[in-house]
Each structure stands twice: as structure tokens, then as C-alpha cells.
Amino acid sequence: MATLIDGKELAKSIREKLKQEITDLAQKYPGFRPHLAIVQVGLREDSTVYVKQKERAANEIGIEITLHKKDSTISQNELLDAVNELNNNPSVHGLLVQLPLPEHIDEKVITEAVDPKKDVDGFHVYNIGNLAKRHNKPMFLPCTPKGVIEMLNFIGVEIAGRRAVVVGRSDIVGLPMFMLLSRADATVTLCHSKTQNLPEILKTADILVVAIGQPEFIKGEWIKPGAVVIDVGTNAIEDDTRVSGVRWVGDVDFVSASNVASYISPVPGGVGPMTVAMLLDNTVQSAKRFWSID
């Protein structure tokens, strides 16, 4: 049976370290307090849940958080004005616009409007572009892939020289995951919905990261025995036995995969809490940069 990678515990220990760091820095530099601003457009239930998680986690460790709620009818120009105002506010160190946005707003335009120096989601083309260039240093790494690397480092798996397969090529997870694993000297294959013979490719993976949004799609028999499996997928499926009526599952069939993998991350309690912890980490790093603290 595979060993569980407990993202919840790991994220907790990261949050505790950050809390201590903020306390220490506030003593050394009076007035030091990282500040994260979140812009939420509309009232999507899932977005509200994610924003609340971020708010709670930030508050707990001493990050100031301001939530800027906008009506779903806001125009793109009005939203751009709101983003610019936060860009120009020197007390704000981290700024993110919760995605997805209503259809009449171009997400690309809004993402690119965030000041790269405050882009704690790591989605701005400046940061993604610098991640893609081998010897450049982005100011921020996207939180989910950054969290996955933390998880791999935590279990002590050797990444350099190993074969890694990433399934999913989104801008926010799959593609930057590919780039980060490549930077860590893995030999990486990036798969997507048009990939042929996926099971054959998966069999080569010492490290497998899946982010496709397809509940329990990846079967244990496709996985190389002893592989490390990181399941980013977060899918709600109907379950009448639950009070909520839904159950959360990943993109990997957990039961069959657990019989083959050496390590596996669960859903929930795997990558999700790490993503939030990395957002806090990016915010603290940003505040330190604004304060010119090494």
C-alpha cells in the first residue's frame, strides 16, 4: 500500500513557520505586516469557499487580508480600475483576482493587469515567461505547482534524472508543473486530452502529477509500480450518503492507485491545502521584497 502524502499536515507546518517569521520580522521591523488583497467578482459559491479558505489561513498567521467584492455586472474597465488602484496602493504586497470571471470579462486582460511585483498567484506572463526561461528567476511561482514540488521535497523523492509525467496543460497547473519539474532536472512528458496511448506513457513515470478535472480517471493498472502519484484534481461527485450530497474525489482512482504507487496524495487533504499555504508564502516573500528584507 502506498504511503499517504499528508498535504494538510505539511501545509499546517508551513503556515506555523510563516507565522513565526512574520512575528519575528514585525519585531525587527516595526510596522511590517504582509497584506494580501483579493478581488472577487460575483457570488459564485465555489469562489466564495476558496476565498474564505484564503482569508482564514491569512488571518491565522498575521497576514492582513482585504477582500474587494465586485458585482458580477462590473465592466472590464471598472475592474481594471479596481486592479490598478490596488497596484498603486503601497500597503498592498500581494494582489489576486479570484478566477473564473464572468464571461463578459477577458481573464487574460485582467491577469496581465496585475502588477507582476504583486502577482502572488504567479499567473502574469512576466512571471510565467521567466519561469519558462531556464536561467531566469520569476518573482512568484504559481501556488499549486509550487506546492507539489514542496510535497515531493518533503517525502525526499529524488527528482533529478527521474522520469516525470504531467497530465493536464493548463496555464495555472499543468504547464508550470512541467516547467518546474524540468527545472528540477526531471525528464518530463506533458500529456493532455489529445495525447494518444496515455496508459503507455504513464507506465514510464517515476513521478506522476495529474490535473485534468476528470473524476477518478487515472487507473491503478496504468501506473508504474513504485511511482509517486500527486493528484491535483478536485471534483465533486454526487453521494446520497453525505449530508452535503457530494463527495470530493481526485483525478486518480485512489483505491487502485494506492495498491501500486509508493506514495500518493489524497483528495481532499493533499494538494489543496498546499496551494493555500504557497499563496501565503508568496505574500510573505513579496512583503519582504517590498521592505528590502533578504
Ligand code: NDP
Ligand atoms: P483545466 O480545465 O484548465 O485543464 C485541464 C487539462 O486537462 C487540459 O490541459 C486538458 O487537455 C486536460 N485533460 C482533460 N481531460 C483529459 C483526459 N481525459 N486525458 C488527458 N488530459 C485531459 O483544469 P485546471 O488545470 O484548472 O484544473 C485541473 C484539476 O485540478 C481540476 O479538478 C481542478 O479543480 C483542480 N485544481 C486543484 C487545485 C488545488 O489547489 N488542489 C488548484 C487548481 C486546480 P487540453 O489542453 O487538450 O484541453
